[in-house]
Amino acid sequence: MKNKFFTLLLILIGMSSLTVNAQKEVTLRLQPQQGQTFTCTSKVNATTMIKVQGQSMNMSQLMEIRQSYNAKKVSGEQSVIETQIEAIKMTMSQMGMKLEYDSEHPEKTSPMLAGQTKELEANLKKPTTITYDALGKIVGDKADLEMNQLANVILELPEDKIEVGSKWSSKKTQTVSDSDFEVNMEYTVTAISKKSVDISFTGNADSSDITGTYNGTASINPQTGMITSSTTKSTVSMTVSEQGISMPITVTSTSTVEVK
Secondary structure (H helix, E strand, C coil): CHHHHHHHHHHHHHHHHHHHHECCCECCCCCCCCCCEEEEEEEEEEEEEEEECCEEEEEEEEEEEEEEEEEEEECCCEEEEEEEEEEEEEEEEECCEEEEEECCCHHHCCHHHCCCCHHHHHCECCCEEEEEECCCCEECCHHHCCCCCCCCCCCCCCCCCECCCCEEEEEEEEEECCEEEEEEEEEEEEEECCCCEEEEEEEEEECCCEEEEEEEEEEECCCCCCEEEEEEEEEEEEEEEECCEEEEEEEEEEEEEEEC
């Protein structure tokens, strides 16, 4: 009797888990609550390999960006979001040298970086207002956007209802070394619950100047339509020319995003 009761208990627990996780179809829309404020922390761990006249040079980089954003105005069709970068921390290692930059502790900035961080500092505490439609597409001119756009927490959402196994695709713009190129992304729903829509994704870029591959996972809040966490691995290759010398460059990175 005891064994039968234990077996029945296991079956009930299993059925309960299936009930919780087997959420029905959902419709994702960008709809944060008006007045909501979020903090996004992005961390990037990258390795850059540069080949110069047959010689290879490697450089490692760690970067952390803290960004805040606020849903200033929300309607059924659009969300007006104000965002700004609060802090940037960066460490680079190259040929035995370690260079550091911390916007919250400028006194710790390595002297060799003093003249190279002006672009970063120009974007600190600089509010940018971005308008999105309900599917997460930017409304208006994208050319005016600075580096504090919200591509890491807002993606283009599918028009139709989704369930586990559903797929959709989009194009997103990536910037590397001042060059803009389009990345084709495909998203696949891996799990759905009341608190989260989990997805996996792959992407690729193949332009005349830059090639790249991307893959990772993310969780989306079904109430707001915004990413709450993600992990992305990427490899991007390009060739740049300096003083008539061609230099192939490959950047391999892992980035994470956490939103609170």
